[in-house]
Amino acid sequence: MSPYDKSASARPKSDRSAPKSGSKSPKHRGYRPEAEGAPVKKRWDAADRDARGNNRSGDAGRSDTRGAGRPNWEPRKPAGSNPRFGGNREDRDARNGARGTDRYERPARGYDRDSRPARDDRAPRDDRFDRPARSIDRADRAARGYDRPARSFDRDRPARNDRADRPARGYDRDTRPARGVDRDERGNRPPRDDRPARSYDRDDRAPRNDRFDGSSRPARTDRDDRPARSDRPARSFDRDERSSRPARDDRPARSYDRDERSSRPARDDRPARSYDRDERSSRPARDDRPARSFDREDRAPRNDRFDGSGRAARTDRDSRSSDYYPKRDTHFTPEDDVKLEKLQAEVITAGEVAGKTWGDLGLGDNLTRQLIAMGAPSPFPIQAATIPDVIAGKDVLGRGRTGSGKTIAFGAPLAEKLLEHGGAKDRKMGRKPRALILAPTRELAMQIDNTVQPIARSVGLFTTQIYGGVPQQRQVHSLQRGVDIVIGTPGRIEDLIEQGRLDLSEVTVTVLDEADHMCDLGFLEPVQRILRETATVTRHGARAQKLLFSATLDKGVAKLVDEFLTDPAVHEVAGEDQASSTIDHRVLLIEQRDKSAIIEQLAQGKGKTLVFARTRAFAEQLADQLEDAGIASTSLHGDLNQSRRTRNLQLLTSGRVNVLVATDVAARGIHVDDIELVIQADAPDEYKTYMHRSGRTGRAGKEGTVVTLITRARRRRMEELLDRAEIKAKMVDVRPGDVLLDELAGA
DNA sequence: AAAAAAC
Structure with missing residues (x-):
C-alpha cells in the first residue's frame, strides 16, 4: 500500500485528533470548533477566485520579460520581483536595503509582496496596511510601536491566508497565552506588552558590546569566557522537554520558538539568544543536560505504536515525522568525511561540443529559440552530453562542475520529452503533472523554476513550485488548474500527496538536483517515498525516466540508482575538475x-x-x-x-x-x-x-x-x-x- | 553536530 493511500485505514491520524490542517487542530491558535469540518479553504478559494478574475499565475515572479541576455544556466530574476505589484514598494525596499537596516525591520511586507495572492481584495487587511505604520521613518515606527505587531502578523500570515473568514485583528495577541504553555520554563519573562517594542531595528538597539558589558558578561567575541547561565534553565533542556511531550510530538514547533526568541530584544537578565545559542553550540558537552537516552525512551513507544499494526503507511509516515526530532544514536565523527568512488562516467570534452547547436542535440525550434533568447546560444558540454540521452528516454546521471549549466541540461530535454506525448495540445484543467524536479532547498527550487519555467512555457507547458514555508493554497490552485512540471522540495510535496492534492502517478520524468545530497540522511527516505509515487512506465509503455544531477555525484546515490534507475548513462565533462x-x-x-x-x-x-x-x-x-x-x-x-x-x-x-x-x-x-x-x-x-x-x-x-x-x-x-x-x-x-x-x- | 525538509 502506498504511504499516501487515502483509504481509511491509512489515515488514522485524523481520527486521533491530529489533523493536518492547523485551523482544525485544537492545538493550533486558529482553532475554531464551529469551523471544524467546514470547507474553510474552499470558501475562501471560490471568493478569491471570483474576486481576482482567475487571471493570476499560481507562482510568483512569472514574467517572460525577464532574464534576456544572461548566461544560459542562470536564473532569471528571482521570484518575488513580480512586477504586477508595481514599483513603489520595490523602490522603497531598495532604499531600505541599501541602508542595510532591512533585515528584521519590516518582515511582514516581504511576505505580503512575495507570496500573498490577493490582499487587495480584503478590506480588513488593507485597513491594517494603510495605517501610518507604512512610514519608512523607523524612529516614527518604533515610537508608535508598530514594529512589534507587524512582526507577529508576519509570522502568522501564511497560516492565515486561507482563513479570511475569521477576525483578523488582535488575533495574535489574544491567542498568545496559549502558546505560552510551551514556554513555562522561561516563565520569568515579563508580560509581552510591557516589553519594549521589538527592535531589531539597528538604530534603537544598544551596541552589542554594551549589551553584554553592562551585565558583567564578557563581550560576545570572547567565547572562552562563558557567562554564568544558572539564572535560567538551559535552553536545550527546554527543547528536549518540550519535544518529549506527547501532545506536541507531531509537530516541530521549533521554528516558532526560535523565531520568537530571535526577535526578542536583549534582556538584562540573560544573554541575547543568538549569543546564547552559539555559545552553547561551541560547548562540547553539558553535564547539566539530560541524557540523550531521554529522547530515545520517548521514541521507542512511537515505533511500537505503529509496528505490527499492519499499516505500512503509518510506519512510513511516522519515520518521516521523526526526522524533525532526528535520531541521535548515529554517532558522529568529523572523520566521517569519506570520499566515495566516483561513478564510472562517459566523458565528454569541450572539443566534441564545439559547433554543436541545440537542434543537433534533439531540441525543437521553439526550445532552441527560447534558450537563445535566454542567453544560451549554444550548449555547454554537460548539456551536450546529457540532452541526447534524456531525449532518447534513458536514465541519466550527470556530473558537472558547479555553475556549469546543469539546470538547462535537464530542464530543456525534459520539456522536449513532455512534448512528445501530447504536450501543450493535451492541456486541460486538473491534468496530472508529468515531470517532477526535486531540490534540497526552497531557494534552489525557486531558482530552478526561474530557469525551467520560461523554457517550458515556450512550448506551452506549465510549471509550479511546491515547497514549504509559504501558504499551500496557491500551490494547490496551480495544481488544480493543471501543471506539467512540478518543482519543489520533499516536505511539501509529500504533504500535498498525503492530502490528496498532488498526484504523481503520471510523472514519467523525475529529476533530482543535488542528487547526492538528496541521498543524505534525512532526505533519502522522503525522496524514496516520493519516487515510489511516480509512474514506472509512460502511457506508451516506455520506461519512466530518472535523472540525477550533481557536481559531486558519487556512489552515495547508489541507493537510489539501484531502486529507481535502469542502466543509467553517466556523464561528466573532461577537464572540469x-x-x-x-x-x-x-x-x-x-x-x-x-x-x-x-x-x-x-x-x-x-x-x-x-x-x-x-x-x-x-x-x-x-x-x-x-x-x-x-x-x-x-x-x-x-x-x-x-x-x-x-x-x-x-x-x-x-x-x-x-x-x-x-x-x-x-x-x-x-x-x-x-x-x-x-x-x-x-x-x-x-x-x-x-x-x-x-x-x-x-x-x-x-x-x-x-x-x-x-x-x-x-x-x-x-x-x-x-x-x-x-x-x-x-x-x-x-x-x-x-x-x-x-x-x-x-x- | 549541523544543516535542510511540512503544517
Whole structure:
C-alpha cells in the first residue's frame, strides 16, 4: 500500500485528533470548533477566485520579460520581483536595503509582496496596511510601536491566508497565552506588552558590546569566557522537554520558538539568544543536560505504536515525522568525511561540443529559440552530453562542475520529452503533472523554476513550485488548474500527496538536483517515498525516466540508482575538475579570537561576498556584527521565515547588499551573479561541502576567491579535506590588519 | 553536530 493511500485505514491520524490542517487542530491558535469540518479553504478559494478574475499565475515572479541576455544556466530574476505589484514598494525596499537596516525591520511586507495572492481584495487587511505604520521613518515606527505587531502578523500570515473568514485583528495577541504553555520554563519573562517594542531595528538597539558589558558578561567575541547561565534553565533542556511531550510530538514547533526568541530584544537578565545559542553550540558537552537516552525512551513507544499494526503507511509516515526530532544514536565523527568512488562516467570534452547547436542535440525550434533568447546560444558540454540521452528516454546521471549549466541540461530535454506525448495540445484543467524536479532547498527550487519555467512555457507547458514555508493554497490552485512540471522540495510535496492534492502517478520524468545530497540522511527516505509515487512506465509503455544531477555525484546515490534507475548513462565533462577552475583558494591560519575582525576586514570589499557559517546562530551573529561595523549585510538560514529568506537572498542578488552570511542552506545550487568572494567563517566538515560552497563563486568561467578561516589546530584536517576535493590552496598565517586581507577583499 | 525538509 502506498504511504499516501487515502483509504481509511491509512489515515488514522485524523481520527486521533491530529489533523493536518492547523485551523482544525485544537492545538493550533486558529482553532475554531464551529469551523471544524467546514470547507474553510474552499470558501475562501471560490471568493478569491471570483474576486481576482482567475487571471493570476499560481507562482510568483512569472514574467517572460525577464532574464534576456544572461548566461544560459542562470536564473532569471528571482521570484518575488513580480512586477504586477508595481514599483513603489520595490523602490522603497531598495532604499531600505541599501541602508542595510532591512533585515528584521519590516518582515511582514516581504511576505505580503512575495507570496500573498490577493490582499487587495480584503478590506480588513488593507485597513491594517494603510495605517501610518507604512512610514519608512523607523524612529516614527518604533515610537508608535508598530514594529512589534507587524512582526507577529508576519509570522502568522501564511497560516492565515486561507482563513479570511475569521477576525483578523488582535488575533495574535489574544491567542498568545496559549502558546505560552510551551514556554513555562522561561516563565520569568515579563508580560509581552510591557516589553519594549521589538527592535531589531539597528538604530534603537544598544551596541552589542554594551549589551553584554553592562551585565558583567564578557563581550560576545570572547567565547572562552562563558557567562554564568544558572539564572535560567538551559535552553536545550527546554527543547528536549518540550519535544518529549506527547501532545506536541507531531509537530516541530521549533521554528516558532526560535523565531520568537530571535526577535526578542536583549534582556538584562540573560544573554541575547543568538549569543546564547552559539555559545552553547561551541560547548562540547553539558553535564547539566539530560541524557540523550531521554529522547530515545520517548521514541521507542512511537515505533511500537505503529509496528505490527499492519499499516505500512503509518510506519512510513511516522519515520518521516521523526526526522524533525532526528535520531541521535548515529554517532558522529568529523572523520566521517569519506570520499566515495566516483561513478564510472562517459566523458565528454569541450572539443566534441564545439559547433554543436541545440537542434543537433534533439531540441525543437521553439526550445532552441527560447534558450537563445535566454542567453544560451549554444550548449555547454554537460548539456551536450546529457540532452541526447534524456531525449532518447534513458536514465541519466550527470556530473558537472558547479555553475556549469546543469539546470538547462535537464530542464530543456525534459520539456522536449513532455512534448512528445501530447504536450501543450493535451492541456486541460486538473491534468496530472508529468515531470517532477526535486531540490534540497526552497531557494534552489525557486531558482530552478526561474530557469525551467520560461523554457517550458515556450512550448506551452506549465510549471509550479511546491515547497514549504509559504501558504499551500496557491500551490494547490496551480495544481488544480493543471501543471506539467512540478518543482519543489520533499516536505511539501509529500504533504500535498498525503492530502490528496498532488498526484504523481503520471510523472514519467523525475529529476533530482543535488542528487547526492538528496541521498543524505534525512532526505533519502522522503525522496524514496516520493519516487515510489511516480509512474514506472509512460502511457506508451516506455520506461519512466530518472535523472540525477550533481557536481559531486558519487556512489552515495547508489541507493537510489539501484531502486529507481535502469542502466543509467553517466556523464561528466573532461577537464572540469576543481583544479582547472577559475577559483583562487586560500586557507588562512588565524587565532580564534581574531576571527571576527578578520571577517570584517575581508567583507569590506566592493564585490559581492558570501560568508558561510556552520550554525544559524553564528550566521545571524556575524550578519549583525558586520552591520554594526557599517557593512550592509544580511543573512540566510533556516531560522528565518521564508519571506525573509527569499528577501534576504534577493537583497544580495539585486546588489542592495554586498554581504550575505548564510548557513549551508546556501551552499548548493544557489546562483547569485558575480559573487567575488566566498568566506568560510567556519571550515566545512566535508569536502563536498567545500566544493559546493566555493562553487558559489567563479561561475561560468568568471574569477572568484574562496577564503577559509581555520585555526592552526585544524590545519591537518583541512589539508586532508582539500586533498579529497582535489583542490590546491595556499595556507597563510594571517592577523587582523594584514594587507593580504584587503587584497583578498578586492577592496 | 549541523544543516535542510511540512503544517
